[in-house]
Amino acid sequence: MSWRSSLSPLLILLCGCSPGASPPVSGIPEPRSGYHFQSQDTQNLQDDDFANPGMLWVDGGMVLWTEAPETGKPACADCHHAADMSGVASRYPAYDKSLDTVLNLEARINHCRTERQGEPAYPWESEPLLSLTAYVAHQSRGVPVEVDISGPARPFFDAGETYFHERRGQMNLACVHCHEHYVGQMLRGDKLSQGQPVGYPIYRLEWQTLGSLQRRLRFCNTGVRAEPLAFGAQTWTNVELYLKWRATGLPGEAPAVRR
Amino acid sequence: MRRVSGVLFALLLTQNLTGEPLTSSPGDAARGKAVVLDRDLGHCLLCHQISQLDESFQGNIGPDLSNVGGRLTAAMIRERVIDPTRLNPQSVMPAYHRTEGLAQVAREYAGKPILDAQQVEDVVAYLETLKQ
Numbered sequence: 001m002s003w004r005s006s007l008s009p010l011l012i013l014l015c016g017c018s019p020g021a022s023p024p025v026s027g028i029p030e031p032r033s034g035y036h037f038q039s040q041d042t043q044n045l046q047d048d049d050f051a052n053p054g055m056l057w058v059d060g061g062m063v064l065w066t067e068a069p070e071t072g073k074p075a076c077a078d079c080h081h082a083a084d085m086s087g088v089a090s091r092y093p094a095y096d097k098s099l100d101t102v103l104n105l106e107a108r109i110n111h112c113r114t115e116r117q118g119e120p121a122y123p124w125e126s127e128p129l130l131s132l133t134a135y136v137a138h139q140s141r142g143v144p145v146e147v148d149i150s151g152p153a154r155p156f157f158d159a160g161e162t163y164f165h166e167r168r169g170q171m172n173l174a175c176v177h178c179h180e181h182y183v184g185q186m187l188r189g190d191k192l193s194q195g196q197p198v199g200y201p202i203y204r205l206e207w208q209t210l211g212s213l214q215r216r217l218r219f220c221n222t223g224v225r226a227e228p229l230a231f232g233a234q235t236w237t238n239v240e241l242y243l244k245w246r247a248t249g250l251p252g253e254a255p256a257v258r259r
Numbered sequence: 260m261r262r263v264s265g266v267l268f269a270l271l272l273t274q275n276l277t278g279e280p281l282t283s284s285p286g287d288a289a290r291g292k293a294v295v296l297d298r299d300l301g302h303c304l305l306c307h308q309i310s311q312l313d314e315s316f317q318g319n320i321g322p323d324l325s326n327v328g329g330r331l332t333a334a335m336i337r338e339r340v341i342d343p344t345r346l347n348p349q350s351v352m353p354a355y356h357r358t359e360g361l362a363q364v365a366r367e368y369a370g371k372p373i374l375d376a377q378q379v380e381d382v383v384a385y386l387e388t389l390k391q
Contacts, residue, residue: 168363170373171353172344181351182320188305189316226363 028180028194031250034258037184037193042205046257054134054203054255057127057210061135064128071118076132079116082139089140090252093241095153102156104237106133106212124231130210134201137254144251145198147244156234160242163235169226175239190259196247197240199256206259213240278334280383281341281356281376291385294378301374301382306352311389321352326391337383340374355379 035043049055066077093104096111103111109132110121122129149157164175178187179195186192200213207215214236218228229235280286295301296312304312306320327336338346342354356372356379374382 166362168361170361170364170368170371172361173351173353177351186316186319188318192320221363222365225365225368227365 028246031196031247032194033196033198033247033250033253033256034193035199035253035256037191038257038259042257042259046199046253052203052255052257054201054210054257057131057134057201057203058138058255060127061131061133061138064132065135069113069117069119073117073119075117076112085136085139087140087143089137089254090143090145091147093156093237093244094148095151095156097152100152101234102153102237102241104213104240105136107232107237109133109136125212125215130201130212133212134210134255137200137252140252141254142251144249145244145247147241147248149241149245153241156238157241157245159235160238160240163239164242169221169224171224171226173224175220194246195243196250197243198247198250199253199258201254202256202258204258210255213243278332278338280337280380282380284377284380286377286380286382286384288381288384288388291378291381291383294374294382295385300378301355309389310391324386324389327389328387329390333383333387336386337379340379340382340386355382 035046038046045051045053064076065082066075068075068078089105092108093102094108095102096108099111106124106129109129113119114121122132147153167174175195178192182192183194184191197213197216200216201210202216203210204216214231217236217239218231221228295303295309296314303309303324304314304317306318308317308319308323308325310323310325331339339352341356343350343352344354353373355374356376358370358372
């Protein structure tokens with residue numbers, strides 16, 4: 001036995017992984033929610049359910065949750081107890097075996113609509129989709145994020161991680177530049193956060209409305225003068241999976257309020 | 260030999276590694292200041308501080324530019340504005356006068372530099388005046 005082959009089991013042990021399941025290129029040492037990068041006023045707005053504007057969508061989602069579809073098929077509430085939805089959003093995006101892809105929460109809700117309720121999918125960023133997503137995500141408030149990136153989910157995760165580290169746009173910036181290298185520093189009046197997606201859908205004061213993570217990601221695309229990827233693009237779900245993994249352990253906050 | 264060095268010199272010129280001005284008309288500092296402040300052009304205060312400017316919320320991602328004219332020559336400033344990644348491949352500062360080697364550029368900006376040649380010269384002229 002050569003020294004090389006006798007050493008390799010040791011190296012595998014040291015890496016804590018087996019060959020073929022390479023460790024992620026990068027995480028972030030101390031994940032911190034974007035909440036900590038907001039002003040006291042914005043934090044207060046999030047903390048008070050009666051003041052948090054995102055709660056309007058949660059309430060709207062609760063109505064849709066129990067509403068029977070016109071097709072005569074079951075309402076969401078006929079199959080799912082709201083209490084059982086606790087922690088679901090913290091596990092999304094998740095790999096779906098039958099579709100052989102990863103789905104984010106919005107895509108999962110729309111899949112239920114088309115497959116179980118016989119209804120057309122809600123358009124991305126539409127009010128009912130945001131409302132239902134906000135309602136479901138709200139059930140995971142306080143539940144730590146933990147997504148599964150093993151097995152068939154791994155290639156999607158890897159693609160998301162690659163996107164995070166690639167420069168793009170006329171400004172030639174990668175996500176990692178602002179949201180890892182310069183965290184806490186000022187981009188004019190904005191304090192750069194780690195880009196932890198734990199409160200989506202979020203009420204963004206700049207938007208004066210609730211928006212999805214994909215809307216936020218497209219906003220970053222525009223900021224670096226890149227052509228924004230379409231809503232629902234596979235790349236976005238991959239990026240969502242990478243970002244959620246990066247936020248592992250942070251409690252859910254939906255609906256969060258951000259500047 | 261002379262021919263080779265001529266080609267090399269031409270190459271240097273097209274790459275602007277010599278720090279030579281991009282235009283024959285000299286930069287104008289007043290116009291440059293406007294470009295520095297303009298949110299759609301330089302927008303330098305997004306990342307940098309210039310204490311001579313009475314603007315609140317100046318960024319602190321990049322170095323303070325309040326004495327940039329005291330520490331860098333015009334040629335050095337020009338090189339950094341045109342494409343800082345030539346000096347430091349890890350630089351996060353956008354290349355303000357480059358169109359090649361960029362990915363997923365928005366259609367309205369495709370093939371266009373952030374600043375045109377005269378705007379670069381104007382910015383250089385303004386930054387040269389910043390001394391403390």
